[in-house]
Amino acid sequence: MSTTPLIVARGLVKRFGSFTAVDGIDVEVHRGESFGFLGPNGAGKSSTMRMIGCVSPRTDGELRIFDMDPATQGKQIRARIGVVPQADQLDEQLTVQDNLMLYGRYFDLPRAECRRRAAELLEFVQLTDRATSKIEPLSGGMKRRVTIARSLVNEPELLLLDEPTTGLDPQARHVLWDRLYRLKQRGVTLVLTTHYMDEAEQLCDRLVVMDGGRIVAEGSPRSLIEQHSTREVLELRYPAGTNEERAPDVAGIGDRSEVLPDRVLIYAHDGEAALAEVHARGSRPESALVRRSSLEDVFLRLTGRSLVD
Amino acid sequence: MMTLAELPLRILPPAVLAARRPHRMLERQWIVNRRGGWMIVLTGFFEPLFYLLSIRIGFGGLVGDVTDGGRTMPYAEFVAPALFASSAMNGSIYEATNIFFKLKYEKTYDAVLATPMTSGDVALGEMLYATFRGALYSVAFLITMWALGMTASIWAIAMLPVAMLVSFAFSAVAIAGTTYMRTWADFEYVPSLMLPMFLFSATFYPLSSYGDWQWVVQLSPLYHGVAVVRGLNQGEWAWSYLAHVSVLVAMALWGLSVTARRIDHLLLK
Structure with a gap:
């Protein structure tokens, strides 16, 4: 197994016009790790995630994912990651099952394989009984689980989760945490953003605290508490x-x-x-x-x- | 020295040239339509039927024969190919409004672009679907024309690929325009462009009737489609078709390149 970190960012900057969303951050995420970006709304977490997901070009600095450059090898990188965006972005015109199957097709998986994985993933997120449902009638927690299932369809090495439990009720959050914990145990590298303390403490081996586009602290949840509290x-x-x-x-x-x-x-x-x-x-x-x-x-x-x- | 074959490579942005999976967007549409969506195709049959019937019943007898470019033909044979081309244009422009919905409200493409799919795949794929939908209508139109005795030659069959080019060119430009739309209110401008194009593309009377203003008609992209299908319906082949087709191809390339760039700009911020 390679020892090169999965994600390396050096002096990473994202600007929208005159507004600087990410102001020169340094981050390294290693294989098998569960890494968190913790911070309030507007701290620059989502912008960072979008750059890592190769759907937002960086303004400045260095960024490498799987030792590749998102600016030129975005397609190859995206083929190996799974993304759970903040707003699920499910295809509302399709059923739950078709959402997963079609997503697999975007990764060029054969149809039969898409069908097999869709069934398996619906089982994993406990939504087998909703397979033929449209997206619209599902609860927020269910939609989130469909989105997680969808993000896993290409068996990603790296899973990006942008505020995975924001807006969910406590029970739905715990179901979700349980599923993410299982993925972590299977060796999937998780990178997530959150503004919930308990979530970061539950899921992250290591995290950075962001504020105003900068990293203000870094460490394990335990060490950060020991250091700063x-x-x-x-x-x-x-x-x-x-x-x-x-x-x-x-x-x-x-x-x-x-x-x-x-x-x-x-x-x-x-x-x-x-x-x-x-x-x-x-x-x-x-x-x-x-x-x-x-x-x-x-x-x-x-x-x-x-x-x- | 640049050859003609290299020209598209110079015009199209890398996102379009790197497009490898535009057919996935067709696959998506296939799944969407599988659940009852194919009704839209059926409704497509009615439009030509009503149009052509109205001409068959009324105008034909009223107007008599028309002389266009030195050739005299019954009015029905003159006007039906023009309506055929207009219908290809209409179909693809209607589809463009669906793109607005998917782009702005359903956010369909955001999740697509998180995969190996690119903005070029999305742009090209959606245009191909609009073209496919337009082609189904064109087939319906041509069959109706033939059944009502408005086709003049076996070469009328060659009108189909031209209709597809018209569909593709108009969908490319319409989708490109759609990416600039901010709200539904902006779509109010669309009829003010489409209606004059429909009426003044030598649709209902020959180009010669415009006198000194013929050059204005020739600015209308629809005119170039009409000119070719009208000739083909008469079984006529002419070098001028190349010029007409070039205009439509240029439109298609321009629309495709603008759309891919705009999707990049809007979604990959």
Whole structure:
């Protein structure tokens, strides 16, 4: 097996007129890895994904996928990747099954092979009973699963997922995560974008945090949390509108604190101990919650803003 | 020195020259139409039938014979080939509005372009389908013409490939135009181009009736299609066909090249 990374980006830039969507990022993704781009809307994640998917030319910098250049070998690269775009882009004029079969034909697969894979993939995404349904009556979660099945029809080495679970209800998200986890186990390299912390923590071995077209941090979810946050977080809620003025009451407790419009966050190794000290100082928040630190905290720390607005 | 065969290579963008899978778009359309979509073909039979009947019943007797380019023929034989060419034009332009829908609302091509398919495959494939659809109508039209006694020669059969070229050329330009459309309202301009072309392409009276303004008629691409099919219906072969056909081929190449570039521009940002 080759040791060349599947994706190498150096100083990758994407500009739309005077707007810079991706502002010189360096990324390497290795075979079998599950890699995430984490960031809020407008961070440049989708633009990066489209460049990797060879459907958007780069403005500047270097980009190689399977050690090929998307600018000149886009067709060969696209033949080996699977894409789950943000808006499913299913063919609404066709049935579920025909969507998969026709997609296989775009990759020049023989018809019989398309039929076999379509049946197998519908089984995989648990939609066999909807094979002859049109796309329109399907739920959001089902459409997403059809899109994932479609992206796998050419047995891709690299799967690109742009916000795979945005807009889905919790149950649908878990079904999807389970399927993606199985793909990961089969050795498919996953690259996904998300603005959900839990998703990144569940699915990514390694991720980069993007903000304003730049990478602000890189590492495994665990190492990022260790590096940029504390083990635990104490969340205090004071009556609406008074969080700001109560903050000084608890100043100095834990390693540091963050005052948000709706709550005060205290970063501490031991959340319970921090809460005990809050009470000892006579401060009475309406509610208090001790939780483990998450990527959300990392993002807040790195950019001063919360992730989902 | 550039040879004539190399000319298309100079004009067409790389996306078109690299097109290897345009037939996949036909395959897609085949699957779409498999579920009842072929009704549109059936409806295509009615248009020529009504047109030709109206001429057979009324105009023919009223107008009598027409002299065009030194040859005298019954009015029905004069006008039917022109309607035949116009119908090839109409069919392909209608199909172009479907492209707008797929491009703008259904986003059909975005997912297609994420595969080894290229903008050239999409552009060429959709034009071939429009041509195919137009060809089915043309066959229906020709059969109707023949049944109503409006064909003058066995060479009328040669009108079919010309109709296909007319279809392809008009679909290429119409689809190219469609890529510039922003909303459905922009389609309001289409009839204002099509109607004068339909009426003033020497469709209903000979080119000579235009006097000093014949050059205006010759600007209409439809005129070049009409001129060839009208001659062929009379079993006449002329060198001038080459010039007429060249105009249509040029149109086709231009439309194809613009469309591929526009799809690149719109979808591969």
